[in-house]
Amino acid sequence: MKSIVPYTKEIVFNTKIAEICSISLEHELNIQEAEIEGNFIVSGEYKSHEVSINKESFSYKLPFTLEVTENIIKDSIDFEITDFTYDIVGNSTLKVNIEFCVTAEEEEKEEEEIVEVDPIQEEIRESVIEEIKELFPEEDTEIKEDESRLEEESENIILNAVEEKEEEFATYHIHIVTASDSIESICALYTTDVETLKEYNAIDTISVGDKIIIPCLDE
Numbered sequence: 001m002k003s004i005v006p007y008t009k010e011i012v013f014n015t016k017i018a019e020i021c022s023i024s025l026e027h028e029l030n031i032q033e034a035e036i037e038g039n040f041i042v043s044g045e046y047k048s049h050e051v052s053i054n055k056e057s058f059s060y061k062l063p064f065t066l067e068v069t070e071n072i073i074k075d076s077i078d079f080e081i082t083d084f085t086y087d088i089v090g091n092s093t094l095k096v097n098i099e100f101c102v103t104a105e106e107e108e109k110e111e112e113e114i115v116e117v118d119p120i121q122e123e124i125r126e127s128v129i130e131e132i133k134e135l136f137p138e139e140d141t142e143i144k145e146d147e148s149r150l151e152e153e154s155e156n157i158i159l160n161a162v163e164e165k166e167e168e169f170a171t172y173h174i175h176i177v178t179a180s181d182s183i184e185s186i187c188a189l190y191t192t193d194v195e196t197l198k199e200y201n202a203i204d205t206i207s208v209g210d211k212i213i214i215p216c217l218d219e
Contacts, residue, residue, distance in 0.1 A: 007098040009062050016091045021045040025084050025174040036066040076105035173214040190214045
């Protein structure tokens, strides 16, 4: 299974947005039996006035939910953000556009063996069963009670064996380069080094609008 999912959200600020100075995207996941729950965390700094030198911080948590089918192997689920852009709408609204990809392995379906039944033999078998039930009605009732009791015991064993799945979390940063950024300032902002950035990005040179992936090594 592979699904590419678009996600768009408008975030209304309490003040005017004159300029986004820096912005990053993180995410956290909770993989459950029937769905994937999680949050996108958009944070950074902005200026509320064009001529101001002061920067204000912001951080917003955006929840999302994605349903998964029953035949998906939960341990094989992989979540990846494939694109992240933003726009300033009006004076105080930040519109974020996120695209993410979810891949997972599917359980193989067992092919049912088709057994051909001779109609004449089946008719004879059913006739014999009916004759036995007429001769031994009490034994037939006991057999049904035993079968019912076995089914109930099996169900209890299955229920007792069920364990709750532990939550799984994954986090990394996506930084969009602004005019005031350099490779060194990005390393300092996320407490990392140039070699680590080069493992995830082609960053011999960076330009405004480039997206830099920074892994969270301490998590």
